[in-house]
Amino acid sequence: MATRQISDVQSTDFEHALRALHAARLRPEVRLTEVPAPTRLAPHAVAMTADIVDPSDDEDIATGRFVLLHDPDEPEPWGSAWRVVTFSRAELEAEVAGDPMLGAVGWSWLTDALEAHDITPVNLAGTVTHVVSESFADLEAREPDVEMEIRASWSPTDSSVGHHLEAWVDMLGTVGGLPPLPSGVVALPGRRR
Structure with a gap:
């Protein structure tokens, strides 16, 4: 009987987390889609693109x-019962191709977004990868293609995880080149497909 009660509490915690994610207020430029979650990493998981x-x-x-x-x-x-795992990718302007600080700037976009949502992440970890593709010979007139990928994970301390999704989406918008929302402006709920 005690095991059942603990299981019920755990299930309730995850249901609360799902409600918090679905209630997140995102920019109107965001298309959020729930997709199959990994099944071997944890007893409960949800994934969104x-x-x-x-x-x-x-x-x-x-x-x-x-x-x-x-x-x-x-x-x-993890240091918690919760773990957020993220991946973000965008093409950047060709002018940043040679910037030696590009990785650090990409990481700061994530940490700034977490801070803006009053998130102090537990066990934050990640990588920033930037790839520059240059063209030569008959293609040398093309501008370099620059792509950035940010992979990060951190541990929320409880099931109130909606603001973690909001912070990550804000960072994704920054990587994509969207201007930040003015201070005090709250995004209206966008289309979700």
């Missing part, structure tokens, strides 16, 4: 994946 759409031409300017894992046994590396 997000595309930031350029309002002028409906083209994707950034894309990513947000996964929330819940393991009531609190795996030691």
Whole structure:
């Protein structure tokens, strides 16, 4: 009987987390879609993809994946029963191709977004990868293609995780080149497909 009650509490915690994610207030340029979650990383998981759409031409300017894992046994590396795992990708302007600080700037976009949402992440970890593709010979007139990928994970301390999704989507918008919302302005709920 006691095991059932603990299980019910854990299930209720995850249901609360799902409600918090669905209640997140996102920019109108965001298309958020729930997708199959990984099944081997934790007893409970939910995954979403997000595309930031350029309002002028409906083209994707950034894309990513947000996964929330819940393991009531609190795996030691997590430091919590919760873990957020994210991936973000966007093409950048060719002018930044040679910037030696590009990786640090990409990481600061994430940490700034977390801070703006009053999130102090537990066990924050990640990488920033930037790839520059240069063209030669008959293609040398092309500008370099620059792509940035930010992979990050951190541990929320409880099931109130909606603001974690909001922070990550804000960072994804920054990577995609959207201007920040003015201070005090709250995004209206956008289309969710």
